[in-house]
Amino acid sequence: MKNRLRVLRAEQNWSQAELGMRVGVTRQAINAIETRRYDPGLPLAMKIARVFEKKVDDIFELEDKD
Amino acid sequence: MPQDDKRDSGLRILALMFGALAVWAISYAIASGMLHHYPASARYRAAAVVIGVIGFVVWQLATAKLIGLHDEFTRRIHLIAFAIAFAVTGLFIFTTDLLQRAGFVDYIRLRTIWVVMLCAWWLALIGAQWYYRR
Numbered sequence: 001m002k003n004r005l006r007v008l009r010a011e012q013n014w015s016q017a018e019l020g021m022r023v024g025v026t027r028q029a030i031n032a033i034e035t036r037r038y039d040p041g042l043p044l045a046m047k048i049a050r051v052f053e054k055k056v057d058d059i060f061e062l063e064d065k066d
Numbered sequence: 067m068p069q070d071d072k073r074d075s076g077l078r079i080l081a082l083m084f085g086a087l088a089v090w091a092i093s094y095a096i097a098s099g100m101l102h103h104y105p106a107s108a109r110y111r112a113a114a115v116v117i118g119v120i121g122f123v124v125w126q127l128a129t130a131k132l133i134g135l136h137d138e139f140t141r142r143i144h145l146i147a148f149a150i151a152f153a154v155t156g157l158f159i160f161t162t163d164l165l166q167r168a169g170f171v172d173y174i175r176l177r178t179i180w181v182v183m184l185c186a187w188w189l190a191l192i193g194a195q196w197y198y199r200r
Binding site for chain 2: 028029038043
């Protein structure tokens with residue numbers, strides 16, 4: 001699954017740790033999502049969308065292989 | 067304050083972890099002592115088993131609680147580690163069973179299987195963390 005997390009985080013000038021704190025996960029979790037090694041569950045995806053004031057679809061995008 | 071909450075949560079996790087480990091270690095020591103000092107008494111031996119098992123169950127429940135306190139990503143890592151430990155332990159038991167029946171190895175102690183499972187669990191934890199962090 002593709003995501004725009006790194007770009008959105010950079011726009012807000014947040015570190016991975018800061019974003020992690022805002023959505024209640026570790027910095028490692030944010031890093032794993034950004035590097036596309038881990039796809040978040042729906043609650044976490046919705047929390048991420050909420051802190052960026054966007055829809056989940058605006059941040060995460062399904063690929064053909066998913 | 068989020069930082070205070072984080073620190074309190076960390077302290078709570080540490081207290082739970084070390085508390086459960088202490089309960090396990092103490093109950094195991096008591097059980098071992100009873101088995102060593104009262105080998106002739108069936109009542110004492112039964113009590114030793116019950117005490118040892120209760121201590122271990124406490125540790126298991128505390129470990130499950132600890133894992134549940136983490137975020138979904140950390141829980142995923144633990145799930146992967148448990149799955150790998152289960153597979154490795156299953157493979158070890160199956161292989162040693164066949165090796166015993168084939169006459170290549172002698173009796174394997176249950177404690178050996180236990181150590182293999184613990185090692186597999188910890189190595190899998192480290193491996194899963196490494197996979198996601200590289």
